[in-house]
Amino acid sequence: MELVKGRPQDTQGRLEKELRVYDLLDELGIEYWRTDHEAVGTMEDCNEIDRILNVLICKNLFLCNRQKTKFYLLMMPGDKPFKTKELSAQIQSARLSFAPEEYMEKFLDITPGSVSVMGLMNDTENQVQLLVDADVLEGAYVGCHPCINTSSLKLKTEDVFSTYLKAVHHDYILVHLGNE
Numbered sequence: 001m002e003l004v005k006g007r008p009q010d011t012q013g014r015l016e017k018e019l020r021v022y023d024l025l026d027e028l029g030i031e032y033w034r035t036d037h038e039a040v041g042t043m044e045d046c047n048e049i050d051r052i053l054n055v056l057i058c059k060n061l062f063l064c065n066r067q068k069t070k071f072y073l074l075m076m077p078g079d080k081p082f083k084t085k086e087l088s089a090q091i092q093s094a095r096l097s098f099a100p101e102e103y104m105e106k107f108l109d110i111t112p113g114s115v116s117v118m119g120l121m122n123d124t125e126n127q128v129q130l131l132v133d134a135d136v137l138e139g140a141y142v143g144c145h146p147c148i149n150t151s152s153l154k155l156k157t158e159d160v161f162s163t164y165l166k167a168v169h170h171d172y173i174l175v176h177l178g179n180e
Contacts, residue, residue: 004033005031007034008034008036017110018151021147021153024168028164030156030163031156034151034153034154036150036151039150054154055139056139056141056143057152058075058117058143058144059075059078059080059082061073061098063096063097063098064099065093066097070093070129072096072129073115073129074133074175075136076133076177080135086178087177090175107128108123108128110148113149114145114148116147117160119147120170124169126169130165130170130171132175133176137157137161137174141156
């Protein structure tokens with residue numbers, strides 16, 4: 001694994017949803033670095049990727065309320081524990097749980113293990129509310145997947161939370177987790 005600037009030169013075998021991420025980032029003039037790797041599905045799998053990117057890879061959780069009428073994408077540091085009760089209280093949404101896979105694909109065009117803020121580009125009807133732990137905003141860079149879990153990106157935090165989110169017509173709610 002190595003860190004390279006920008007999109008892959010050879011796009012053969014790459015999924016369209018991954019290429020759309022690079023197209024959008026390039027169109028927005030957002031600088032990014034990429035590393036390709038074996039599929040990852042857990043935060044433990046991301047440790048080597050974290051080292052290569054030299055950035056915090058966020059834990060991204062796709063959540064919903066019990067009625068499955070409100071959906072959330074939570075970005076938080078991978079080493080922080082997630083406590084449903086703590087988050088529920090902050091966003092006034094009782095009974096949060098992991099959202100079913102089909103909604104992840106329907107709204108974000110991503111599959112489990114690939115959950116990423118980049119998926120919001122596919123949520124054109126704003127069905128998903130982004131929630132961001134305050135600690136994520138403290139770093140100069142964030143790491144995420146380009147809608148697939150065989151590549152990881154390093155982007156400037158400011159670019160993601162200003163330029164990118166504005167372009168995909170999403171905002172975020174700031175939350176404070178693990179500070180009990």
